[in-house]
Amino acid sequence: MPSTTTSRRPLNPRALRRRSVLGGGAALLGAGALSGCGIPSAYVAEDRRSAPDRSETDRRMAFSNWTQYIDVDDRGRRPTLDAFTEKTGIAVTYTEDINDNDEFFGKISPVLTEGADPGRDLMVISDWMAGRYVSLGWVQAMDQANLPNVTANLDPQLARPAFDPGRRRSVPWQSGITGIAYNRKAIGRELGSTADLWAPDLKGRVTLFAGLDEALGLLMLSQGADVSRFTDDDAHRAMDLVQKMVDNGHVRRFTGNDYTGDLASGAALACQAYSGDAVQLTAENPDIAFLVPEEGAELWAESLMIPNRAEHKRNAELLIDYYYQPEVAAQLAAAVQYICPVPAAREVLAASGDKDKAELAENPLVFPTDEMRARLRTMRDVTSAERPALHKVWGRITGV
Known part of the structure; x- marks a missing residue:
């Protein structure tokens, strides 16, 4: 279980969250899923999305999340959830039943397509996948009147994703950066850009993410692309470079979360990495550094969403807003150590009187500095029309 302090702890297996495979989600949104008028056959019209809200008389709700993605105390209790129930009287059934975006998509898609009760009122979905839910009409718009803390405290850099302008159907739970982790002692120098991965002395000691959605943004940024509106040419230019590096043996392999083992063992000297893992990797080995390249890195979030036909919508909105209190x-x-979507929480930790929490408040991988923020970019989602062709090329390169 995750610690409630910033002390060392095992690497979080939930970092597999952004793995993308050609599974149920990709297949459903491929070319065969489009009707003659260009609308996905699984699309749910606006008038079929809501159910009678039982929140006023039924003080319950169900919340689906990833493992190790909430605060847990030494007795296995979840203090923030318990405090929410005590404050509001709303009992929360909390389930860690999301292990992979595509797997969960495959599990819930028949229910949402049919307009049945999803059995949950709130779920946490990675933004690249959240775009699919929005485009399919599978999630409800939230009542902004129930979200005053979100309005006041949401990180402005996370407020306008391409798939959900204004965050009407999604609210970040936690955020992170896709950048580069490397062993500066073994390499003998600091790295400054993604292009440094291709230095001759790193040949055979570099790993990249196997998922298209995970890998592509950082690679396109290194070539000067605007990832918020990248083109087909931008994507293929980046993939051409990776193909060249695979052909000449420069890339050791393509990974999921197991990149952390390669880096820790020395099998890899540099790799694409997530900032949340880097906090823990650096705690275990100070020689490992995390780089936000000078040309930019991808900022992403995993977001709270209310599925269609949820029966306790207002209760879910109250829970969302509760977590946006600093x-x-x-x-x-302090528990999960990803980028906090509430910048004002930094001052709370700094003033806590706890040494570990005060140190966390100064960690730029939890509260990015202004200088770091200037290099962060949000990537638009890969559309259903683009995905089959891009996956075909990427799959050929990676062997996945």
Whole structure:
């Protein structure tokens, strides 16, 4: 279980969250899923999305999340959730039943397509996949009147993703950066850009993410692309470079979360990496550094969404807004150590009087500095029309 402090702890297996495979999700949104008028056959019209809201008389709700993605105390309790129930009287059935975006998509898609009760009122979905839910009409718009803390405290850099302008159907739970982790002692120098991965002395000691959605943004940024509106040419230019590096033996392999083992063992000297893992990797080995390249890195989020036909919508909105109180957000940030979507939580941790929490408040991988923020970019989602062709090329390169 995750610690409630910033002390060392095992690497979080939930980092597999952004793995993309040609599974149920990709297949459903491929070319065969489009009707003659260009609308996905699984699309749910606006008038079929809501169910009668039982929140006023039924003080319950169900929340699906990833493993190790909430604060847990030494007795296995979840302090922030318990405090929410005590404050509001809303009992939360909390289930860690999301292990992979595509797997969960495959599990819930028949229910949402048929307009049946999804059995949950809230779920946490990675933004690249959240775009599919929005485009399919599978999630409900939230009542902004129930989200005053979100309005006041949401990180502006996360407020306008291409798939959901204004965050009407999604609210970040936690955020992170896809950048580069490397062993500076073994390499003998600091790295400054993604292009440094291709230095001759790193041949055979570099790993990249196997998932298209995970790998592509950083690679396109290194070539000067605007990832918020990247073109087909931008994507293919980046993939051409990777193909060249595979052909000449420069890329050791393509990974999921197992990149952390390669880096820790020395099999890899540099790799694409997630900032949340880097916090822990660096705690275990100070020689490992995390780089936000000078030309930019990808900023992403995993977001709370309310599925269609949820029966406790207002209760879910109250829970979302509760976690946007700086004091609550700070408690969650201290536990999970990803980028906190509530910048005001930093001051809460800094003033806590706890040495570990005060150090966390100064960690730029939890609360990015202004200088780091200037290099962060949000990638638009790969559309259903683009995905089959891009996956075909990427699959040929990676062997996945």
